[in-house]
Amino acid sequence: MGIKIYNSFSRQKEEFTPLERGRVKMYVCGITAYDRCHIGHARSAVVFDAVVRHLKHRGYHVYFIRNFTDIDDKIINRAKKEGIDTVTLATREIANFYEDMDALGVLRADVEPKATEHIPAIIALIETLIAKGNAYEADGDVYFSVRSFPSYGALSRRNLDEMRAGARVRPGEKKRDPLDFALWKASKPGEPAWESPWGPGRPGWHIECSAMSMKYLGPTLDIHGGGLDLIFPHHENERAQSEAATGKTFVRYWMHNGFVTIKGDKMSKSLGNFITIQEILEEHPPEVLRLFLLSKHYRSPLDYSPEALKETTAALDRCYNALNEAVHLSARTVKKHRPLSPELQEAVKTLKDLPEKFDQAMDDDFNTAQALGHIFDAVRALNRLNQQASKRPSALLSRPMEEGCKALINTAKVLGILQEEPGEYLRRRNLQILDAAGLKEEDILKEIERRNQARMKKDWEAADRIRANLLEKGIRLKDSPEGTTWSASI
RNA sequence: GGCGGCGUAGCCAAGUGGCUAAGGCGACGGUCUGCAAAACCGUUAUUCCCCGGUUCGAAUCCGGGCGCCGCCUCCA
Numbered sequence: 223m224g225i226k227i228y229n230s231f232s233r234q235k236e237e238f239t240p241l242e243r244g245r246v247k248m249y250v251c252g253i254t255a256y257d258r259c260h261i262g263h264a265r266s267a268v269v270f271d272a273v274v275r276h277l278k279h280r281g282y283h284v285y286f287i288r289n290f291t292d293i294d295d296k297i298i299n300r301a302k303k304e305g306i307d308t309v310t311l312a313t314r315e316i317a318n319f320y321e322d323m324d325a326l327g328v329l330r331a332d333v334e335p336k337a338t339e340h341i342p343a344i345i346a347l348i349e350t351l352i353a354k355g356n357a358y359e360a361d362g363d364v365y366f367s368v369r370s371f372p373s374y375g376a377l378s379r380r381n382l383d384e385m386r387a388g389a390r391v392r393p394g395e396k397k398r399d400p401l402d403f404a405l406w407k408a409s410k411p412g413e414p415a416w417e418s419p420w421g422p423g424r425p426g427w428h429i430e431c432s433a434m435s436m437k438y439l440g441p442t443l444d445i446h447g448g449g450l451d452l453i454f455p456h457h458e459n460e461r462a463q464s465e466a467a468t469g470k471t472f473v474r475y476w477m478h479n480g481f482v483t484i485k486g487d488k489m490s491k492s493l494g495n496f497i498t499i500q501e502i503l504e505e506h507p508p509e510v511l512r513l514f515l516l517s518k519h520y521r522s523p524l525d526y527s528p529e530a531l532k533e534t535t536a537a538l539d540r541c542y543n544a545l546n547e548a549v550h551l552s553a554r555t556v557k558k559h560r561p562l563s564p565e566l567q568e569a570v571k572t573l574k575d576l577p578e579k580f581d582q583a584m585d586d587d588f589n590t591a592q593a594l595g596h597i598f599d600a601v602r603a604l605n606r607l608n609q610q611a612s613k614r615p616s617a618l619l620s621r622p623m624e625e626g627c628k629a630l631i632n633t634a635k636v637l638g639i640l641q642e643e644p645g646e647y648l649r650r651r652n653l654q655i656l657d658a659a660g661l662k663e664e665d666i667l668k669e670i671e672r673r674n675q676a677r678m679k680k681d682w683e684a685a686d687r688i689r690a691n692l693l694e695k696g697i698r699l700k701d702s703p704e705g706t707t708w709s710a711s712i
Numbered sequence: 713g714g715c716g717g718c719g720u721a722g723c724c725a726a727g728u729g730g731c732u733a734a735g736g737c738g739a740c741g742g743u744c745u746g747c748a749a750a751a752c753c754g755u756u757a758u759u760c761c762c763c764g765g766u767u768c769g770a771a772u773c774c775g776g777g778c779g780c781c782g783c784c785u786c787c788a
Binding site: 233250251252253254259260261262264265266267269270294295378379380381384385427447448449450451452453454455456478480481482483486487488489490491492517518519521522523525529530533534536537540543544547583589591592594595596597598599602606608609610612613677680682685686689693698699700701702707709 | 713716718723727734735737745747750780782783785787
């Protein structure tokens with residue numbers, strides 16, 4: 223069985239077959255560079271990153287484009303407010319975007335085009351649309367004529383007549399039909415402008431994506447992705463422009479990710495209820511955010527709360543603890559060759575079966591939630607081996623443990639988690655929490671030393687008091703034959 | 713008003729006609745431990761918002777309610 227993708231256009235899961243065998247042409251709408259990215263942007267980026275990773279893992283050569291909108295009204299307004307020019311603003315926010323995305327481990331796209339660097343291609347596309355009678359010029363603006371494209375509304379399931387009933391031409395607009403949208407906007411004095419056959423102006427929002435995607439991928443893309451809120455008007459308009467210009471199918475599989483909500487409401491700039499990626503990463507390892515974003519199916523809404531992130535942290539810690547234990551235990555030299563019990567053989571099998579089960583889940587419309595279920599099953603299996611290795615060591619355990627770790631890490635790579643060295647991850651995470659709580663490691667180590675001296679004297683009361691005091695600060699102690707270790711929890 | 717989505721355990725969340733309704737967090741009991749922690753084992757939904765219907769069989773399909781959310785203006 224191959225990969226199935228839910229196509230927003232048909233509203234069905236479809237068998238995925240790219241236009242060219244083994245090659246996937248993919249385009250995802252990137253950000254408008256005017257402000258820091260919030261978790262909603264992170265979701266879109268991480269979800270499609272997982273899609274790209276899985277397609278590659280399944281052997282496809284993926285040619286992936288993700289654009290930057292670096293000129294539009296929001297950028298102009300924000301730049302004006304800050305007293306800087308639009309180029310400075312967009313450049314700064316693109317740098318911020320990379321800072322966030324690199325931290326999250328989101329792979330770079332093959333091409334990351336900017337609208338302002340593709341003005342000639344945009345102008346050429348608009349000229350084609352005018353020549354074909356799908357667009358018209360009015361006083362330096364150019365509009366796309368919605369009624370010239372019969373299947374307008376097909377993607378977002380909108381009825382033109384019903385929409386027309388509520389629509390109005392706003393003062394200052396020179397549209398023939400209220401639903402027509404701008405391909406080119408004449409610039410007002412002082413605004414950034416490019417020369418065009420219709421006078422100085424700038425591209426409309428939607429046309430850039432059509433021009434850039436077709437420039438790099440040709441008239442027909444396999445996959446076009448973006449947030450659910452882009453279906454209308456952005457993707458509807460992209461589709462109309464592109465297909466009107468080429469007469470060919472623009473996109474074969476439309477994919478849209480659901481929103482991040484907060485207390486049930488959509489997280490958005492306009493509502494002001496957003497949390498930036500930067501804010502999250504100050505307090506959490508990047509993989510925690512990734513795991514959180516992939517813990518629910520990509521098309522469903524995902525509700526953010528600090529508690530939810532805390533749960534995710536606990537879950538990821540569990541994985542890293544298992545790996546860390548396994549790494550240490552499997553490195554020990556053991557002479558005894560105890561045979562593995564049926565239960566342990568079952569655990570070995572669970573680890574062995576992980577890659578296949580994981581891939582099956584991912585093949586089914588990138589069901590990351592189900593795929594994670596298999597990861598956690600494998601983690602439990604690994605812990606079983608760990609437990610045996612620590613209590614009743616056997617030389618026969620080392621290999622299954624090493625291979626189990628490898629399977630787990632390789633499999634999780636598609637989701638971009640479990641990619642850090644386990645010991646390092648745990649140590650860094652603990653120190654991050656410690657730092658946030660204003661504590662110092664050396665103080666904790668001193669307390670541990672003091673407690674161990676009490677323990678040597680079997681003064682359990684004193685020892686337990688020290689441990690309880692630390693626990694109040696979120697520091698948990700763990701005694702083992704190798705000594706006492708600490709971990710911090712939020 | 714038009715279009716669309718969702719409602720599964722204390723919380724989060726897979727599953728969309730037929731094996732024991734995945735998994736995570738939490739809680740409780742057990743093993744281990746000086747006691748803990750971590751880990752493992754077990755318990756935590758005889759039932760999937762409610763009411764009808766189709767079917768040999770429904771959480772899953774259909775009809776009707778109730779509740780929540782989104783898009784229809786910029787938004788990932």
